[in-house]
Amino acid sequence: xxxxxxxxxxxxxxxxxxxxxxxxxxxxxxxxxxxxxxxxxxxxxxxxxxxxxxxxxxxxxxxxxxxxxxxxxxxxxxxxxxxxxxxxxxxxxxxxxxxxxxxxxxxxxxxxxxxxxxxxxxxxxx
Numbered sequence: 313x314x315x316x317x318x319x320x321x322x323x324x325x326x327x328x329x330x331x332x333x334x335x336x337x338x339x340x341x342x343x344x345x346x347x348x349x350x351x352x353x354x355x356x357x358x359x360x361x362x363x364x365x366x367x368x369x370x371x372x373x374x375x376x377x378x379x380x381x382x383x384x385x386x387x388x389x390x391x392x393x394x395x396x397x398x399x400x401x402x403x404x405x406x407x408x409x410x411x412x413x414x415x416x417x418x419x420x421x422x423x424x425x426x427x428x429x430x431x432x433x434x435x436x437x438x
Contacts, residue, residue: 321382327357327375328386347394354387 335349355361363376377383407414 320379323374324377324379324383325386327377328383331357345397347390347397350390 331353332350335353336346339346339349357363357376359377359380361376362372363378366373366376366378380387
């Protein structure tokens with residue numbers, strides 16, 4: 313998956329960088345994590361957000377991401393940064409103190425999801 317910067321990819325990259333230039337200072341002012349801002353901006357300027365209105369409002373084409381595949385490397389890098397920031401805030405001591413919650417709730421969620429999916433597949437006939 314190489315980063316292709318044709319005209320469309322370049323335009324989508326500029327949308328992301330422009331949104332980042334607006335979101336980071338705004339969220340820093342309110343002391344909110346910029347990661348949440350990036351997620352909200354991605355929902356807003358993506359094909360399911362304002363991108364779905366480009367047929368009726370043509371000028372929104374220049375403010376939205378029209379080809380998500382061209383910016384996929386940015387999305388993967390964003391996931392890496394999200395995991396890194398979680399790792400910075402979560403110390404081993406804190407994780408150890410939450411072991412019952414993490415392993416108990418995590419195991420219950422895993423078993424519950426497996427039961428729900430298994431039951432649904434059983435009734436579907438798979």
